Amino acid sequence: MDLQDAIKRSIQTEKNAMDFYHLAAANMKNSEARKVFEVLMQEEREHAGSFYDIYQGKDIPDFEAFLSTPPQQGDSWISDLEKLLLADFTERRAMEVAMEKEQNLEASLRQMAAKISDPKVRAVFEANAQSTHNHYVLIESEYARLMGMVHETDIDTFVRE
Numbered sequence: 001m002d003l004q005d006a007i008k009r010s011i012q013t014e015k016n017a018m019d020f021y022h023l024a025a026a027n028m029k030n031s032e033a034r035k036v037f038e039v040l041m042q043e044e045r046e047h048a049g050s051f052y053d054i055y056q057g058k059d060i061p062d063f064e065a066f067l068s069t070p071p072q073q074g075d076s077w078i079s080d081l082e083k084l085l086l087a088d089f090t091e092r093r094a095m096e097v098a099m100e101k102e103q104n105l106e107a108s109l110r111q112m113a114a115k116i117s118d119p120k121v122r123a124v125f126e127a128n129a130q131s132t133h134n135h136y137v138l139i140e141s142e143y144a145r146l147m148g149m150v151h152e153t154d155i156d157t158f159v160r161e
Contacts, residue, residue, distance in 0.1 A: 003121065006112055007055045010128070012072065013105065014048035019071040020081050020101070024094045033091040036142045040098075040135055047128050054124055077101060095143040102136040 021041035028034040045067065052063050060066050071078045080097050087093075109129035116122040143149075 010051045016075045016077040018044035020077040106132040
């Protein structure tokens with residue numbers, strides 16, 4: 001795959017993730033879970049921007065206009081969310097899907113980074129992979145809170161008792 005094509009696909013993937021979090025947040029009843037997804041939506045927007053900044057193609061002339069386009073039908077982020085919305089949508093299921101998506105995206109970004117020789121471009125992929133990993137950790141933490149599980153900050157307390 002051509003490097004610029006990979007960057008363009010990454011811009012689209014980050015927009016798809018942004019749309020996923022935006023639409024999922026709009027369907028959440030739990031305000032804390034909704035806030036987490038709104039934060040993730042903004043961070044996915046920033047990821048798309050970091051890829052846009054290194055994209056040399058001329059077919060996405062206006063980043064803001066691109067982000068304003070409707071969600072990409074057929075994309076797995078969007079189709080998985082549509083399946084959730086048609087079924088019994090819950091914050092729990094949305095987070096489970098999001099964690100899986102973030103893990104897959106992190107692996108993909110790391111694989112791409114390993115193949116890139118340009119240090120500037122590789123750094124963008126690596127930074128986005130690390131941020132994507134952090135997304136997983138954030139969702140996992142909120143999932144644990146929502147499910148009433150022991151939070152990682154309380155582990156020492158429970159281990160000592």
